[in-house]
Amino acid sequence: MSPVIVPTTPQERQLQQKMMAIRTSLMRHDRRPLEGLRVLLVEDSEDNQTLFQWMLSKEGANVEVASNGAEGIEQALEGKHHLVLMDLQMPVMGGHEATRTLRQLGFRKPIVALTACSESEERGRCMQSGFNHFLSKPLEQETLYSLLKQIPRP
Numbered sequence: 001m002s003p004v005i006v007p008t009t010p011q012e013r014q015l016q017q018k019m020m021a022i023r024t025s026l027m028r029h030d031r032r033p034l035e036g037l038r039v040l041l042v043e044d045s046e047d048n049q050t051l052f053q054w055m056l057s058k059e060g061a062n063v064e065v066a067s068n069g070a071e072g073i074e075q076a077l078e079g080k081h082h083l084v085l086m087d088l089q090m091p092v093m094g095g096h097e098a099t100r101t102l103r104q105l106g107f108r109k110p111i112v113a114l115t116a117c118s119e120s121e122e123r124g125r126c127m128q129s130g131f132n133h134f135l136s137k138p139l140e141q142e143t144l145y146s147l148l149k150q151i152p153r154p
Contacts, residue, residue, distance in 0.1 A: 069098030
């Protein structure tokens, strides 16, 4: 247990406040590295929705779900997410069409392609459609977390 130090001067109080802020920041960062990240998951599979929500929320991210590309476009344009995780194969509207539409409408936030296909041709098609990143399913948690930690948050 740490000793309690009672600051006696304004400089000591200021130093103690800074140290407490740093300690709190480090503790939050170590335990929940995605704290405050707002993610839109566009995925039609309920099993994958549940899995991604669990993986991301346990690390501190807030996750909203859209079940197809058309819903994803509507939710993405609301502007409250830091990024979009977009499945490619979905009913109503797939990920390629949804991403192209978002880009045409001026959406500039990161969009990450999620696909079971790991072929290099698919990666190229994703970049042409306007995706920023490409992840193959099944995902390794650390690969996903590493990518999401790099996403800027205002």
